[in-house]
Amino acid sequence: MTVAIVGDIGGTHARFAVWRDNGLEQIEVLATADYSSPESALAAYCERAGLSLGAGSAVCLACAGPVSDGDFQFTNNHWRINRAAFCRALHIERLLLINDFAATALGVTLLEPNERLAVRAGHAQADRPVVVIGPGTGLGAANLLPKGAGEWQALPGEGGHVDLPIGSESEAELWLLLHRQFGAVQAEDVLSGAGLLALYAVVCQRNGQPAQHANAAQICAAALQGESLATNALEQFCVWLGRVAGNHALSLGARGGVYIVGGMVPKFADFFVRSGFAAAFADKGAMGDYLADVPVWLVTAPYPGLLGAGVALQQAG
The missing domain is CATH 3.40.367.20 (Hexokinase; domain 1)
Incomplete structure (x- = not known):
């Protein structure tokens, strides 16, 4: 995998980026209150970044709240994710959901001094x-x-x-x-x-x-x-x-x-x-x-x- 889209979605902001060659590109921060769903927010990100839907075949979203195999309901905002519907809407082959603080924890392992x-x-x-x-x-x-x-x-x-x-x-x-x-x-x-x-x-x-x-x-x-x-x-x-x-x-x-x-x-x-x-x-x-x-x-x-x-x-x- 060389290109993917990553997101970090909290109660107030949704951050998206292209993950390429072990680094972040084209970072955008969107207000969750401005979008009705995570699908619409990610579609808006793709448009801003000049990406077609499905440009990144894999997406990983770090989400605020406990992650299980079922639908995901965000803890501190109005959004919900159904994995199958999300992938269909955005032409994505693979969606990985992880807890936002699990992602942040993994992220600190890459920090520069x-x-x-x-x-x-x-x-x-x-x-x-x-x-x-x-x-x-x-x-x-x-x-x-x-x-x-x-x-x-x-x-x-x-x-x-x-x-x-x-x-x-x-x-x-x-x-x-x-x-x-x-x-x-x-x-x-x-x-x-x-x-x-x-x-x-x-x-x-x-x-x-x-x-x-x-x-x-x-x-x-x-x-x-x-x-x-x-x-x-x-x-x-x-x-x-x-x-x-x-x-x-x-x-x-x-x-x-x-x-x-x-x-x-x-x-x-x-x-x-x-x-x-x-x-x-x-x-x-x-x-x-x-x-x-x-x-x-x-x-x-x-x-x-x-x-x-x-x-x-x-x-x-």
Whole structure:
């Protein structure tokens, strides 16, 4: 196989590219809200890229949500995929669907040194598992297991829906306010775009102040300008991401390292590196030493999911 089409489809954006000779070409990013179906979005991509339908006989789509053999329903948007109908509509011989974070996990194995930023120093053990986790429209998580000879197996999961951990009295107060809103509080309820807005709202509520911002982008901008409540919310966001990432690393034994991915954190990378993330990551009591030498990187490469979709096609043969 020399030419294929790869896609990475999340709740907000659908990214497509041509996969040729182990690299990405003609990358386009489309808004999922602008298209009624993944078929229409991919057809629009082909038109923009000057490709006829069926130009790539194989397509791999990294999709947000659990993938099975049946129809696929996206977790955070309105799209659905029936494999047979999709292939007929787009004149495709072969369609491979994989979980979006499994693809992102495979993608980080191809990163160049300048496509990741060190957040926490450590020593990555080449024969140990790796955690890949990151907030965006939702909170995604996947694991990498070493297969030997430089190859990795990606294990998708729904780790973004674990319970939100509580590590201090202050966090317990915020958790109670969140619980009144959500009931059972999942990590994704805070560690996502909508989650940051919910977190900011309860920070304001606890301080007896009205919320001034209506979305995550406004909160991040205000925090970077030093606005107190927005800064407190974004700092707590980083701390909770550290607690959740540390829990995943501890559960998996991820001494191969942890990668933070997704569209949110790179937008406030300097803040994130200076935040309480690293301390919260290893705040595990007697087991803190277990994580002492586990490195954490922030992925700055723009399209790790597309790279991983290409790797998945190669591995599938």
